[in-house]
Amino acid sequence: MSLGLAVAGIGTGLGTGIPGWPGAAARAEEAALHTAPHWDYTGPKGAENWRHLSPDYAACGGTRQSPIDLGGALPVRDDALELHWIPFAADLTHNGHTLQAAPRDKDAGYLTLDGKRFDFRQFHFHHPSEHAFAGKRWPLEVHAVHQAADGNLAVIGILFRPGRENDVLANIIGTMPRHGETRPIPKPIDLSQMLPRNAAAFAYAGSLTTPPCSEIVSWIVFRDPVEAGIGQIESFAREFPMNARPLQPSAGRPVNIDLF
Numbered sequence: 001m002s003l004g005l006a007v008a009g010i011g012t013g014l015g016t017g018i019p020g021w022p023g024a025a026a027r028a029e030e031a032a033l034h035t036a037p038h039w040d041y042t043g044p045k046g047a048e049n050w051r052h053l054s055p056d057y058a059a060c061g062g063t064r065q066s067p068i069d070l071g072g073a074l075p076v077r078d079d080a081l082e083l084h085w086i087p088f089a090a091d092l093t094h095n096g097h098t099l100q101a102a103p104r105d106k107d108a109g110y111l112t113l114d115g116k117r118f119d120f121r122q123f124h125f126h127h128p129s130e131h132a133f134a135g136k137r138w139p140l141e142v143h144a145v146h147q148a149a150d151g152n153l154a155v156i157g158i159l160f161r162p163g164r165e166n167d168v169l170a171n172i173i174g175t176m177p178r179h180g181e182t183r184p185i186p187k188p189i190d191l192s193q194m195l196p197r198n199a200a201a202f203a204y205a206g207s208l209t210t211p212p213c214s215e216i217v218s219w220i221v222f223r224d225p226v227e228a229g230i231g232q233i234e235s236f237a238r239e240f241p242m243n244a245r246p247l248q249p250s251a252g253r254p255v256n257i258d259l260f
Contacts, residue, residue: 037054039057039210039211041097041242041244051213054211054212056211056212059212059213060212062213063249063251064205064251064253065249066130066131066207066208066217066248067130067132068206068247068253068255069133069135069247070202070204070221071132072255074254075256075257075259076256076258077258080113081113081203081220082111082112083111085111086108086109087190088104088105088108088120088189089104089185090102090103090108090184090185091104091182091185092175092176093177094178094181094182096180097240098124098125098126099176099236099239099240100122100123101189102121102122103120103121103122106119111146111154116148118153118154119146120144120146121147122145123142123143123145123191125143125236125243126140126142126209127233127236127240127242128242129159129160130157130209131202131221132247137244138225139228140159140233141159141244142160143155143157144157144191152216153208153216153218154217154220155217155218155219155220156220156221157222158196159221159222160225160233161227161228162227162228162229162233163228164227164229165229166194166227166229166232167190168191168194169228171185171187171189172185173235174186195222196225197224198223198224199222199258200222200223200224200257200259201221201222201223201257201258202220202223202257203256204255204256206253209245
């Protein structure tokens with residue numbers, strides 16, 4: 001796998017609801033975030049009932065849903081992914097479901113997958129991790145969303161384990177807005193500081209992990225977790241005790257892992 005990181009700076013970044021995203025699925029996602037019906041992770045409007053809350057959420061009962069357990073992946077050699085990331089100025093929003101950071105400028109880096117370009121849109125956090133390996137979940141996961149001109153998405157997943165403090169997380173936690181607020185992040189975001197040293201990554205075809213659960217996502221999840229301070233992880237845990245969707249059936253989908 002070639003990371004192809006831009007010389008100008010290395011940085012990266014799923015979440016929901018970016019105004020101006022092209023494509024019907026993206027517009028539906030935007031509407032789902034800002035209008036009724038309300039959804040949650042637990043209770044009567046929790047993940048098990050999403051598909052029943054609205055006809056717009058019907059895909060939540062589909063056969064290509066995310067997240068999944070990545071155990072049993074088949075090794076492949078894949079040079080199809082190239083990351084072209086640059087540091088960017090961003091704003092941080094607390095939307096009630098997660099913290100989401102979005103770049104202020106349109107040009108904030110991109111990736112190519114099988115020669116197709118996906119522009120970076122935003123990144124957000126899940127506690128605990130949404131993806132698992134052999135039943136194990138990590139304390140935290142970042143989803144970095146990229147979008148193609150046709151509205152399809154490529155999402156990078158980065159997992160965290162307790163260890164040394166992470167500079168990007170420090171930048172985010174120091175800016176944390178209240179529910180419903182957006183605040184400027186004072187320092188540029190360089191998401192290369194959240195990349196593991198080893199480029200081994202899982203890949204599979206899936207969906208958004210929140211309503212409307214559109215099955216338009218090419219997932220790339222790095223195998224090795226990176227470190228975050230225990231206090232940093234606890235800051236997310238206090239604000240979002242549970243914002244991870246339960247694991248979904250793989251339904252026979254192939255999961256590949258590039259070990260090279």
